[in-house]
Amino acid sequence: MTATTTGEKLRHRLNHFVTLKDWLWLSIWISGILFIWIWNLIFLNSPALHQIENGFLNTIIIAAMVILIAAGLGWGITLIDDILYRRFPRMRIALGFLINLIRSVPQIVGTLLGYVLLTLLIQNKILTSAPLILFSMALIIAVFLFLEIFDLLRERIAHFRKLDFYDAMLVCGISEHFIINREIILRSSPMHMINKLIGIFGGAIFLLCSVDFIISVGLSTEISPVDLPVTLGSLLAKIDSKQDILAIGHSMTHWNYMIKLPFEHLQGITVASLIVFTLLCIYQIANGYGRRHRL
Amino acid sequence: MTGQRMLVDIRHFTLTPGKITLLLGESGIGKTLISRTIFGLMPEKELNITINEQDYSDYLAGAQCREIQSQGFFVFQEPSSHLNPMMTLSDQLNEGTIHDPSSNNDILKALFPALTDHERHQLLNVYPKPYRPSGGEKQRFLIAMAFKKMALLKNPDTIFVFDEPTGNLDNVYRNIFLKMLIEVHKTIPLTVLLITHDYSMITELTTRHSEIPDHIEFHEMCVSDNRQKQVKFSTESYISWLRDLQPAVSQRKSSIDPILRLEPEIEVFGRTLLITNDSTHRSRSSLDIFEGDAVYLKAGSGVGKTTIAKIIMGLQHATRFNLNLKGLDLNEKTPINVWKNRIWARTMSMVFQHADEALNLSGKVKDIFRGLPIPERSDRGFIKSTLETVFEKNLPPSFLDMPVAYLSGGQKQRLNLIRALILEPDILILDEPFNGLDFNTMQRILDLLQAHQKKGKSFLIISHNEEIIDRFVTPDRIYYLYRDRSDQERSESP
Numbered sequence: 180m181t182a183t184t185t186g187e188k189l190r191h192r193l194n195h196f197v198t199l200k201d202w203l204w205l206s207i208w209i210s211g212i213l214f215i216w217i218w219n220l221i222f223l224n225s226p227a228l229h230q231i232e233n234g235f236l237n238t239i240i241i242a243a244m245v246i247l248i249a250a251g252l253g254w255g256i257t258l259i260d261d262i263l264y265r266r267f268p269r270m271r272i273a274l275g276f277l278i279n280l281i282r283s284v285p286q287i288v289g290t291l292l293g294y295v296l297l298t299l300l301i302q303n304k305i306l307t308s309a310p311l312i313l314f315s316m317a318l319i320i321a322v323f324l325f326l327e328i329f330d331l332l333r334e335r336i337a338h339f340r341k342l343d344f345y346d347a348m349l350v351c352g353i354s355e356h357f358i359i360n361r362e363i364i365l366r367s368s369p370m371h372m373i374n375k376l377i378g379i380f381g382g383a384i385f386l387l388c389s390v391d392f393i394i395s396v397g398l399s400t401e402i403s404p405v406d407l408p409v410t411l412g413s414l415l416a417k418i419d420s421k422q423d424i425l426a427i428g429h430s431m432t433h434w435n436y437m438i439k440l441p442f443e444h445l446q447g448i449t450v451a452s453l454i455v456f457t458l459l460c461i462y463q464i465a466n467g468y469g470r471r472h473r474l
Numbered sequence: 475m476t477g478q479r480m481l482v483d484i485r486h487f488t489l490t491p492g493k494i495t496l497l498l499g500e501s502g503i504g505k506t507l508i509s510r511t512i513f514g515l516m517p518e519k520e521l522n523i524t525i526n527e528q529d530y531s532d533y534l535a536g537a538q539c540r541e542i543q544s545q546g547f548f549v550f551q552e553p554s555s556h557l558n559p560m561m562t563l564s565d566q567l568n569e570g571t572i573h574d575p576s577s578n579n580d581i582l583k584a585l586f587p588a589l590t591d592h593e594r595h596q597l598l599n600v601y602p603k604p605y606r607p608s609g610g611e612k613q614r615f616l617i618a619m620a621f622k623k624m625a626l627l628k629n630p631d632t633i634f635v636f637d638e639p640t641g642n643l644d645n646v647y648r649n650i651f652l653k654m655l656i657e658v659h660k661t662i663p664l665t666v667l668l669i670t671h672d673y674s675m676i677t678e679l680t681t682r683h684s685e686i687p688d689h690i691e692f693h694e695m696c697v698s699d700n701r702q703k704q705v706k707f708s709t710e711s712y713i714s715w716l717r718d719l720q721p722a723v724s725q726r727k728s729s730i731d732p733i734l735r736l737e738p739e740i741e742v743f744g745r746t747l748l749i750t751n752d753s754t755h756r757s758r759s760s761l762d763i764f765e766g767d768a769v770y771l772k773a774g775s776g777v778g779k780t781t782i783a784k785i786i787m788g789l790q791h792a793t794r795f796n797l798n799l800k801g802l803d804l805n806e807k808t809p810i811n812v813w814k815n816r817i818w819a820r821t822m823s824m825v826f827q828h829a830d831e832a833l834n835l836s837g838k839v840k841d842i843f844r845g846l847p848i849p850e851r852s853d854r855g856f857i858k859s860t861l862e863t864v865f866e867k868n869l870p871p872s873f874l875d876m877p878v879a880y881l882s883g884g885q886k887q888r889l890n891l892i893r894a895l896i897l898e899p900d901i902l903i904l905d906e907p908f909n910g911l912d913f914n915t916m917q918r919i920l921d922l923l924q925a926h927q928k929k930g931k932s933f934l935i936i937s938h939n940e941e942i943i944d945r946f947v948t949p950d951r952i953y954y955l956y957r958d959r960s961d962q963e964r965s966e967s968p
Binding site: 342353362 | 784824827
């Protein structure tokens, strides 16, 4: 009887878990990454595995830093924008111009330009430590992604300003900073923020991989990726990985070759699948989270 | 139940067969939820409902529920969502079980007495839109559908639900509806559930309809030990309380000069609003508020009472207005920082009419006090004792940590009121302060207001609860807001 009840409870919990799409895809992502790592641990040579581990960790660390920097930048610029809106409306136009200037630059182009600056700093020995270089890479990407947070917070503030919510607090002597920071952003918008930040996390990985791939395959002669930390993007551009990717094409016409792919072309396939699988999972997590909280 | 949260837990809910049950109680307590559950309108998959110890899906499949749905009628409190925008009113009035055009005329004539036959015909050919017909017309139209269903009824063993049917009606139309309902009930003793928190309905019913006890039972829903309870409501206690309600007299010596004077002409949104204390609107007079005063500002729906309150509070820009507040001259050119630095919370504050909008529903009860310009704002003991002035005594400490979103409408309104009252400003503007409150809470709030008044604090009240506020203030403290007729004629001329 107890076993049945426990079994039913487990089944009920499992059914409930499946409906939580964001948690489901988060666990799929973690399980998938673990599976790939164990597979590589068994079948991939140690130096290549070490590079993949480094590349994956660096990519995730940079994307996580992008989240923090974008949130800080977005929040900070929103506050500046709001102060200008209330006190110096003319100066707000200047800020708006600056923001639109950033907005007008395609993210990938902006990041590439940022990498030019980063390379110069590395070449001139201004940036030497690895953590600082990682942070700079994150900062460059965040500059072109923080607008998502800025737009979101500005919309949230505008929405609440239209409601009695804002005026009712004002006339009770509650300061506007308190209303905006605590009541609107912290209390009433964390779910919106988290949803956007998950999206930014995915966006940062995509941008980082794209730019690192572009500069690593040598589209630009001005920048050298040699001193930059290894990421999934730069790993994908390596000659071994490219051969592995070509092997996938080969297996399309030679079916019996397909069996060799997860054993003999592991590096390239692992890097490519880590990128694609991570982006797919993040998309699903963001989607599920948004749906669960009816955003 | 939804997820982990109990929405309504009620052990006994009775509708006396063949009688009208007038169900009172604060908003959000579960009146609508219960009536929808009985009528079989709740989503069985999203909620966990047990009715008469029976699973809700079994109840929905049962003969009783099917009979209620096919023979009865539900008038929803939000008329816009009840009507189909893809069908004319005429088509909807003759749809399904109420298909009988011959019975339309008398019912419509009674509910739309101000319209000619031609105008009524025009109205029937309208496709409902958010702005047309008006909210009041939509509501009367739904009432007409319910009366038509009553007239065509085959099996009287059913239920008719009217959920806040007079929410969008003025007192004249409300009284027409009540009269019609009593008349129908005299001929067919139907089971009717009439949900409202308009307590002034009691006076209308008991004074004008002497035969009421044969037809109506008055009930109230309240919460006791976290459980909803249906109790008999004593109309005598309400009427005697109302009779005994007296305006408060300030203990402070009234000054000769008002602490607030608003000149009678205000221009806003391209129209001129005028103020008078003459009910015939023959002369204009400035709106004066003295120390320890309670002033009642009356106007028809949509004239601009809330707009005037917001102008006084500096929240709404007006083209022209002149206000003197404790010697400080304010007008359309005054920068908002003057209100911010010298008026808000200190000299004047305001309670907004919709607590749901005015409070942060994402916070907890104790958070309502955060940010207020009072030193004790984080002191749990102080917060608890303050809350006890509007809630029951010996509040459990856990109440302070309860999410505001989980409170009933009446509880939210109490928080909305106490947040401004605690500041003790010289003047407090109360916009519909009794929205969603039950009788006991209304009494408690009025006592609290009178205590503040005796300390020299003043109130400007905007309320549709005329019956109560008329007695709460002295007759000379009633002002009327109206639109300038010449202004209106100018705007209507080609």
